[in-house]
Amino acid sequence: EEGKLDLDAPLPTDLLPLNPFPGEGAVTLRQLLCHRSGLQREVPVGGYFDPSQPGLAATIGSLRSGVLVTQPGEKTRYSNVGASLAGFLVERASGTDFAAYQRERILRPLGMKDSAWTLEDLGAGRVIASHMRVADGRGGWTRRNAPLFDLGTIPAGNLFSTVEDIARFGSALLVGGGGLVKPGTLEEMWTPQLTDDTRGFGIGFVVGSFRGHKAVGHNGAVYGHSTAFTLLPGLKIGVVVVGNEDIANGRIKSISDTALSLMLEARIGEKPSTRKTVEIPNLHPFAGDYESESYWARIEVRNGRLVASFSGQPATLTPVGPHSFLANSRIESDSMVEFQIQEGAELADGFTRGGQQFARVPGDRPPLPPEWRHVLGSYGPDFIPLIISERHGHLYAMTENMVDYRLTPRSRFVCDLPKGMYTDEHVVFLPGADGRIHGIDFASVRLPRR
Numbered sequence: 009e010e011g012k013l014d015l016d017a018p019l020p021t022d023l024l025p026l027n028p029f030p031g032e033g034a035v036t037l038r039q040l041l042c043h044r045s046g047l048q049r050e051v052p053v054g055g056y057f058d059p060s061q062p063g064l065a066a067t068i069g070s071l072r073s074g075v076l077v078t079q080p081g082e083k084t085r086y087s088n089v090g091a092s093l094a095g096f097l098v099e100r101a102s103g104t105d106f107a108a109y110q111r112e113r114i115l116r117p118l119g120m121k122d123s124a125w126t127l128e129d130l131g132a133g134r135v136i137a138s139h140m141r142v143a144d145g146r147g148g149w150t151r152r153n154a155p156l157f158d159l160g161t162i163p164a165g166n167l168f169s170t171v172e173d174i175a176r177f178g179s180a181l182l183v184g185g186g187g188l189v190k191p192g193t194l195e196e197m198w199t200p201q202l203t204d205d206t207r208g209f210g211i212g213f214v215v216g217s218f219r220g221h222k223a224v225g226h227n228g229a230v231y232g233h234s235t236a237f238t239l240l241p242g243l244k245i246g247v248v249v250v251g252n253e254d255i256a257n258g259r260i261k262s263i264s265d266t267a268l269s270l271m272l273e274a275r276i277g278e279k280p281s282t283r284k285t286v287e288i289p290n291l292h293p294f295a296g297d298y299e300s301e302s303y304w305a306r307i308e309v310r311n312g313r314l315v316a317s318f319s320g321q322p323a324t325l326t327p328v329g330p331h332s333f334l335a336n337s338r339i340e341s342d343s344m345v346e347f348q349i350q351e352g353a354e355l356a357d358g359f360t361r362g363g364q365q366f367a368r369v370p371g372d373r374p375p376l377p378p379e380w381r382h383v384l385g386s387y388g389p390d391f392i393p394l395i396i397s398e399r400h401g402h403l404y405a406m407t408e409n410m411v412d413y414r415l416t417p418r419s420r421f422v423c424d425l426p427k428g429m430y431t432d433e434h435v436v437f438l439p440g441a442d443g444r445i446h447g448i449d450f451a452s453v454r455l456p457r458r
Contacts, residue, residue, distance in 0.1 A: 009193060012101040013037060015211075023093065025074035032079040037097060039080055040090040042201035042209040046076040048452045049430055051089040054160015056408065057388055057453050064106060067160035068096045074452045077432050081202060084209060085431055088164040091212075095163025106163055114188060118176045123169040126158050130168045138232025138252035141338075143320070143409050145386045145395050154232025154254060155391055165230050171248045178239055178246040198224045198241065218268055219281065229257055231391070236264040245271045255410055261341040283334070283342075288327045294347050294356050297400065298366040302414055302426035304399050305366055316345075318361070319404070319411035335361065339410065364427070373401045380417070383437045387448045388455035394448065405435060407450070425451065 018034030021027075025047070027035075039045040050056050052074070054067030071089065078085060095106045102109050107125035115123050124130035138154040159166045180186025185194045200208035200215050207216045213224045218240060225238040225246070234256040239246035247267045249260050269280035291309045298305040303319040314325040314333065323337035331347040340362075347359040358367040376398040383403070387394040395406040396415075403423060404412035413430070415423035421437040433451035440446040447456045 009190060013097060015041075019093075019097070023068060023071065023096070025071050025076055027076050027080075029076065029079040033081055035076075035080045037094060038201060038211065040087075040094045041211045043084050043086050043090060044081050044202050044209075045087060045090050046078040046080045046082065046085070047071070047087045047090045047093070048074060048077050048433060049085070049087050049089070050451060050453050051092070051161065052452055052454060054092075055453055056088065056159070056161070057392060057394075057450075057455060058160060059155060059157050059389060059391075060160075061158045062160045064092065064096055064099070064160065064162050068093055084203075086429070088161045091164040092161040098163075114177075115173075117188070118173075118180055118186065120169065120173040120176055123167065123173045125162055125166055125168070127156070127168070132156060135168060136252050138254070140232050140254040140391060141409060142391060143393060143395055143406050145393065145397075147320070147397075149409075152391065156231075159230070165228055171250055174237060174248040174250075175246075178237065178248065182239060182241060182244045182246065198222075218265070219272065219278070221272075227257055227261070229255055234260045236260045238264055238268060240268070240272075243272070243275055245275060247271070255408070256338050258336060258338050258340045262336070265341065283328050286327050286329060288330070293349060293354060294325075294333075294359075296355065297369040298358060299369050299400055299402070299414070300361075300364040300366045302364060302428050303366075303411060304369075304402075304404065304414070305361075319413070320406060321411055331356075369400050376401050376403065379420075383445050383448075385445075386458045387450070388458070390458070393458065394450055394455055396448075405450070 015038040016036050019036060024035055035045045051067055051070050053070035054062045098109055099106050107129060110125055111129070135156060140152055140154045141149045142152055144150050180188060181194065184191035197211040197213055198215055199210050200206065201210055210224065214226050216223050218238065221240045222242055223238055223240055227237070228235045232252060232254045234251045234253060236247070236249040247264045249264045251260050272278040273280060291314050294314060295307050295309050298307065305319065306317045308315055316323045316325055316335065318337070321337050321339055323335045323340070325333040325335055325345060327333050331349060333345045335343040335345050343362060345359050345361045347356040349356045356368065358365060380403055384396050384398060392408060397404050397406065397412065403415040405415055406412045413428055414426050415435060416426070417423050421439065423435045425433045425435060430451045436449035437445045438447040438449060445457060447454060
């Protein structure tokens with residue numbers, strides 16, 4: 009609004025990785041803020057796997073060593089470093105560091121006295137203890153306290169705050185910006201960018217719907233914390249939910265959705281919708297091992313109920329139709345699972361979940377080729393290990409203590425990552441002089457073998 013930045017001007021090339029797509033356009037600030045820049049998800053220095061607290065300048069400086077993953081503007085790919093670069097551009101334009109700029113222009117005017125972007129500004133003793141469930145590399149989990157440090161990608165997810173302060177921020181937005189920005193600017197931020205879809209990323213905000221009402225906001229997760237922030241601008245209501253547990257966004261979303269439903273009923277008398285469950289006498293046709301282009305799944309019958317492990321994440325399956333179930337876990341809330349069973353068949357052929365088709369794994373699947381067994385193991389920090397494992401003859405990579413991602417070998421040491429958090433990125437195994445794998449380059453992030 010002050011004219012110091014242009015959302016659609018090409019960004020300075022001295023800040024960007026190599027662009028291998030000549031003639032396909034330049035990276036812009038608008039693309040950064042709606043996650044269509046082509047930048048990788050994480051960054052070699054200061055990213056999600058780096059607890060060394062290098063600062064924003066060093067973090068952005070490490071971008072130069074990389075390469076754009078996709079053409080600028082081509083597709084939506086969430087990028088933490090993209091949001092961080094946007095914050096760095098604010099520093100350049102304003103002449104002050106990002107945390108100080110936010111404090112003076114947003115936090116202080118809104119009375120967000122319990123919020124800060126760095127531990128130094130806040131005081132580490134004020135942050136609630138939080139917890140993580142860490143993959144142990146053997147298919148199980150251990151619990152530990154979450155580490156506490158400033159991310160190098162500060163603008164992407166380092167805001168320490170309270171539900172009261174975030175509610176102040178949300179309330180300001182619901183009255184047209186609360187003096188922070190003009191109402192017209194806010195409306196542009198709440199409009200999906202570079203797409204004709206009515207859902208997607210606006211400028212910084214996720215734009216979607218909740219029970220037919222326009223919804224804007226952003227959910228998040230960082231070591232030991234899971235959050236949800238959702239506004240319904242047309243009704244001027246919103247919900248903030250925070251939890252001191254790592255990778256618990258399914259639970260957080262369930263709480264948020266319930267709260268929004270109760271507020272809708274109180275505001276306009278709209279009753280919460282309920283989905284009726286059904287009884288399925290025989291659940292065994294659904295049980296078995298399945299695989300999609302990105303994930304594996306094991307479905308089992310336990311104590312008369314269907315349960316699942318979706319690429320390592322346990323889930324419950326509640327029947328809502330003859331072949332339909334709702335999946336609930338730490339990372340998902342009421343996700344639809346639709347099984348396919350041919351007429352007269354004893355077993356399901358497969359199912360759809362999260363936009364992917366899962367097929368039953370044949371019993372005669374060959375094992376993992378011997379030449380890949382030497383890459384199996386754990387890499388990176390002990391609190392967020394990258395674990396390479398084998399299942400159904402395929403390599404899988406578990407990252408961020410979430411799920412296993414299926415790898416597709418491209419050469420002796422290179423594998424493609426599938427659709428998911430790291431779409432279009434790669435894994436490169438790094439051999440030493442002795443021929444053993446000593447490390448891994450995971451989506452541009454170097455991780456030593458543990």
